[in-house]
Amino acid sequence: MEENINALDEIHKGACMGMDALHFVLDKVEDDNLKEVLDTEYAQYKKIAERIEEVYPKYNNGEPHKTSAMNKMMTWYGVEMKTMTDHSDSKIAELLLNGVNMGIIEGKKILNKKEIDEEVSNIINEYVSMQERSVEVLKEYL
8 A cells, every 4th residue: 555655646746846847947938839749748747646636545545745845946946047048949858858757767666666556557657658758759859
């Protein structure tokens, strides 16, 4: 049971962090097609977060972990600093790719090392697959 809770918490935090990062960079994006891509990705992160929120009560009475105010601030600050001199779509795609790759790694670690229920595994597989697709799309903007 604890493995399921930890897995759901980690993926929920990752989805929330992805939504935060997309929110912070969206106003810097100039290309309309890239804006559409990021809007779609935001919706996909939100869908995964909502799925986790739906199944979480089966494993825990509380709510899934979200990104803390400090993490949100650090994400915003990182985006601002890294785009201060270069806020091109290429730079934004690079920043997002770094985050997406971290999410893929975390998701794969959970899937490879933990005994988790099939329902939880399916959500994590969806999260990893979404991010793998994101890598391919974002590479086009480098």
